[in-house]
Amino acid sequence: SAVISQKPSRDICQRGTSLTIQCQVDSQVTMMFWYRQQPGQSLTLIATANQGSEATYESGFVIDKFPISRPNLTFSTLTVSNMSPEDSSIYLCSVDTRDRGVFFGQGTRLTVV
Amino acid sequence: QKEVEQDPGPLSVPEGAIVSLNCTYSNSAFQYFMWYRQYSRKGPELLMYTYSSGNKEDGRFTAQVDKSSKYISLFIRDSQPSDSATYLCAMSFLQGAQKLVFGQGTRLTINP
Numbered sequence: 505s506a507v508i509s510q511k512p513s514r515d516i517c518q519r520g521t522s523l524t525i526q527c528q529v530d531s532q533v534t535m536m537f538w539y540r541q542q543p544g545q546s547l548t549l550i551a552t553a554n555q556g557s558e559a560t561y562e563s564g565f566v567i568d569k570f571p572i573s574r575p576n577l578t579f580s581t582l583t584v585s586n587m588s589p590e591d592s593s594i595y596l597c598s599v600d601t602r603d604r605g606v607f608f609g610q611g612t613r614l615t616v617v
Numbered sequence: 618q619k620e621v622e623q624d625p626g627p628l629s630v631p632e633g634a635i636v637s638l639n640c641t642y643s644n645s646a647f648q649y650f651m652w653y654r655q656y657s658r659k660g661p662e663l664l665m666y667t668y669s670s671g672n673k674e675d676g677r678f679t680a681q682v683d684k685s686s687k688y689i690s691l692f693i694r695d696s697q698p699s700d701s702a703t704y705l706c707a708m709s710f711l712q713g714a715q716k717l718v719f720g721q722g723t724r725l726t727i728n729p
Contacts, residue, residue: 505663537716546705546719547661596660605651605666606717610659
């Protein structure tokens with residue numbers, strides 16, 4: 505399996521500020537994915553990050569709100585910008601190892617106050 | 618109609634029971650099927666990964682896929698209190714570089 509490290513594991517932030525979440529994978533992967541899991545809900549894909557190109561965002565998510573970087577094949581960041589209480593969620597990065605399946609990090613639990 | 622339907626439960630069973638968790642889906646183009654276990658305040662942990670129809674067994678876990686009925690199942694034998702978690706089904710159209718579509722998740726409690 506792929507080992508995925510996410511930082512921070514949790515944070516409490518003031519509304520209007522931004523938080524950058526880091527995701528490190530123990531092997532090179534082509535695509536990394538960022539998901540959001542709102543309280544009591546399932547996972548929703550925010551965007552797909554490909555190294556060397558712009559991220560592809562799902563409907564309802566925009567780059568100005570969730571800018572993503574993918575500087576190399578083992579690392580990505582997701583920034584949650586200009587936060588409001590509605591952004592309080594768990595944010596998860598994942599990688600698709602093709603024949604071994606899709607693996608997730610432990611998530612970043614964000615609370616916006 | 619949601620693409621993937623999963624009964625959210627909660628489901629409560631005694632220790633040692635066989636647990637059956639199920640998902641139905643509407644798009645016959647789904648080819649890859651996964652089951653995840655998620656403990657509270659943790660990320661999803663991949664339990665089973667299957668392609669197309671058939672069965673796959675791993676220890677106490679068995680995954681079944683019936684593409685003709687658009688129905689997938691996860692069976693847990695000899696259930697343990699440590700199996701108490703939320704179980705999520707997920708599926709994708711292609712392998713690699715494809716987003717997953719998740720079910721709602723079923724909250725399972727195994728009572729000692």
